[in-house]
Amino acid sequence: MDLVAGIDAGTQSLKVVVYDAAGQAIVAAASAPLELSSGSDGSREQRPADWVAALHACFSALDPGIRANIAALAVSGQQHGFVPVDAAGEVLAPAKLWCDTSTSAECVQIMDAVGGPARTIELAGNPVLTGYTASKLPWTKAHRPEAYARLATILLPHDYLNFVLTGQRFCEYGDASGTGWLDVRTRTWSNELLRATDPDRDLAECLPPIAGPDALFGVDPATAAALGIPAAAKVAVGGGDNMMAAIGTGCVVPGRLAMSLGTSGTLFAYSDTPVVDPEGAWAAFCSSTGGWLPLICTMNCTVVTEQVAKAFGFSTRDGDAHLRATAPGAEGLVMLPFLNGERTPDLPHGKGVLAGLDTTNMTPAHLYRAAMEGATYSLKYGYDAFVRAGMQFDRIVLTGGGSNSAEWRQLVADVFGLPVEVPVQAEGAAFGAALQALWALGRSRGDAASIHDITDRHVALEASLSARPDPARSQAYASAYTRYLRHLDAITPLQRG
Incomplete structure (x- = not known):
């Protein structure tokens, strides 16, 4: 065997x-x-x-x-x-x-x-x-x-x-x-x-x-x-x-969009040709399968939700309950989650910012929601650059630790207005590495299967973990995202100085 x-x-x-x-x-x-x-x-x-x-x-x-x-x-x-x-x-x-x-x-x-x-x-x-x-x-x-x-x-x-x-x-x-x-x-x-x-x-x-x-x-x-x-x-x-998560999620052909919710957040799509932005709005990387992988990277994703949970003495495993107990937009609370500086948007000296605190939203649940929303909005900020460049997608395939959260999966679907699907194999990068090894081993033995053939055969989706956008919540998140962008515009000159 x-x-x-x-x-x-x-x-x-x-x-x-x-x-x-x-x-x-x-x-x-x-x-x-x-x-x-x-x-x-x-x-x-x-x-x-x-x-x-x-x-x-x-x-x-x-x-x-x-x-x-x-x-x-x-x-x-x-x-x-x-x-x-x-x-x-x-x-x-x-x-x-x-x-x-x-x-x-x-x-x-x-x-x-x-x-x-x-x-x-x-x-x-x-x-x-x-x-x-x-x-x-x-x-x-x-x-x-x-x-x-x-x-x-x-x-x-x-x-x-x-x-x-x-x-x-x-x-x-x-x-x-x-x-x-x-x-x-x-x-x-x-x-x-x-x-x-x-x-x-x-x-x-x-x-x-x-x-x-x-x-x-x-x-x-x-x-x-x-x-x-x-x-x-x-x-x-x-x-x-x-690059390995792209394989592990089947993002090896054009039109696929994958998102990884790990310590950092990433959003990437496969292309058969180089996809370079003259303004550098995304990373114009090569893939590890012979093509290219335009990519958005944020430096603050699950690290932010983990920090908030730690500060208030609860586990991120309990985070979904806090999301269910609060409404989209966190009652006006906005977090710019730049705890490690930030790459998207490009604020290497950025610091985290909380705005909109009042007597109703100054709770652990609201802060946890604001952290999760802020991390997601940073990815949406990068996704908007993809869309402005004419890229089109019909779904998001989610991987990384954050994909284990049902509330985060739904939040992504609602914020991006796209269906979210999750592979059966949750460890997308490790699984992708295994599939690359399988592909290379097969080719060395004379198997002509392409990497797409391999992912088609082995990357399965877990139907029970999928999420579909809810129009009412999508509208609420659209307003909250606009508020996030206003705060981002306001603090950018300060954090670049």
Whole structure:
């Protein structure tokens, strides 16, 4: 029996799922928590060694008989992180993550060096936004010069786990397009942007080769033995968590729209051609399946609802009751949920704002609703840019931890005015990685099935979790969203100053 495994290394935890393609069922799953180191300067870092420890812990929790039948696996990883590695493969410093806003000044410096944001988009299809990998290099040069001097290879989190699994250094187009250096139109590195990042060093020498979407690598024998998987197991290229979630939700053909409600919120759609906005209203990423993945990312999603629940001493599992006890619009209470700074809208130094407090809405339930609504409105703000560009969608496929909330699913349907569907496999990124491994393994054996064929066969929807827009609530949310936009317009000059 051939099984495939998907590994999802996120901000809060590392998860592993093992999938039996013949039986179309997840046969095992494990999860291990990860710690996040936060600084008042906006820094957000993790130790790559913790990812490796979590990986081993997860595999140790799986039945040995299941591990022994894993034929292929792939990694999904949080995007944009920077893992500096020396020539011997040693990690030189903690990994700065996607949600790290301490390097926002370096973003501006890089773009100014090539002529500004518009020129940057001409060169790569994207501006260098806060959190992107490029900005972390000059920061490291200034603040960790010893590590920078010994830097041999620039790896993203998912690249580093692939290195641990295979002993080889490589990247892939989807995750690489989130560095800020890849010209997504031509799928080649922009030498001009690399020079702008560090004019005194050839950073191209530090970039690993880019592997194709169906590439397979052998697993390192010692690692295979430690994980309890066959020495003949193969490692597919994997990708960024959003790229893998696109596979796990079936968002691999045009017209599909997927939304992930995790620590960050993302909204993405597949395209056969590059979809670049000259104003940089969305991320013009490549997919990990040979196409492109225009994407909206917010830096504050479930992290906001979790913070509110923690502040008032209840669990997010009880959050739906608070939503049911309050009306759409939270009685006029508005939250701009920018606790980690924000990417959409582009406010890297943004802070959370509560507005509209009065004697009726100053309750834990109203604040929890305002947090959930605010996180959703930030995604709607990005979605509006998609619509203005002429993109059309007939449904939203929802994944991530927030999709477990019936009230949040209904809120999304009502705010966006679209039906919401949820895959049977809730761990979209980990499941997507498993499906990519299945696809690549099949191709290596002569199976001509496309990635769309694979997702059509294996991505099933859970009918009981679907939601349909309610016209009355949609109207109420439309008014509340307008109020959110007014407050956003008012605070933007202050938070950009």
